[in-house]
Amino acid sequence: MSTDVMDPHEPEQGRVVLEARNLVKDFRTNKRAGVFGREYFRAVDDVSLELRAGQVTALVGQSGSGKSTVGRLLAQLMPLTSGELLLNGDPVSATRGRAFIRYTGTVQMTLQDPFSSLNPLHRVSYTLGRALRIHGGPMSADEVEEWSLALLRKVELAPAERYLHRFPHELSGGERQRISFARALAAEPKVLLADEPVSMLDVTIRKGMLDLLDQLRRTEELAVLYITHDLGSARAYSAQTLVMYHGKVVERGSSEQVIDAPSHEYTRRLLAAAPNPRRRLAG
């Protein structure tokens, strides 16, 4: 199915790829509860969401509201306290072994700070080659190079040959984030969890990065979770927006509806604190 004609602002289009039902995550705190126990802090409280092929879903909320924890739960980087994940309608049960590797290939996550997520000791060729071999199986050196160059072209780093032999410190922040996307794409994922992909980048290059994300969701038919503080970019780039507050989703709907006519008091407060959420990004 081509998603070129899909309206990015129409939330119900596209097949559900990843579904989360009633996710809960408790973290143990340092406080004692009784003689032997510890208190728990509920970072994610009964969160359900659906990510659809070829569509961006934004998860917004202030710092500490639980957005990144939802991302990490969806990526299975940490165990759920309770709740359920379904991939293409099937419950996800494996937390190790081949089925788990298949899951992590299908559901990839990129982080806010591409510098800390790229190993400073390795060139781009190693980073991409390793991801290709983990998810694609044995490949010759020529095949790895060919695929790596194709990945670099997908994330619009040109000329691709020039980037292959660079170290992370030889790249700008935007280039590093593009390498993170390329590494994620090496697994040929169906879901991309992008945790604050532009918040550490200069404002002048944010639009280019979000345009790339938009292009990837179309060309790769990716179901994208866009975790952000920025309501303006959520409105411009996502079909659906979910608002988190104290671990709960307090409001959800089409991005226009949530941002132009919020129904929850907390969303209104977030909007009042935002510079101009209805603006298009500059640059």
Ligand SMILES: Nc1ncnc2c1ncn2[C@@H]1O[C@H](COP(=O)(O)OP(=O)(O)OP(=O)(O)O)[C@@H](O)[C@H]1O
């Ligand atoms: N591994 C952990 N152990 C204990 N507490 C944690 C852990 N990870 C997150 N938390 C807590 O859970 C809450 C939610 O954190 P989370 O990082 O998900 O929020 P966030 O909305 O993504 O914030 P930010 O936008 O600042 O990244 C915070 O209070 C945080 O301190």
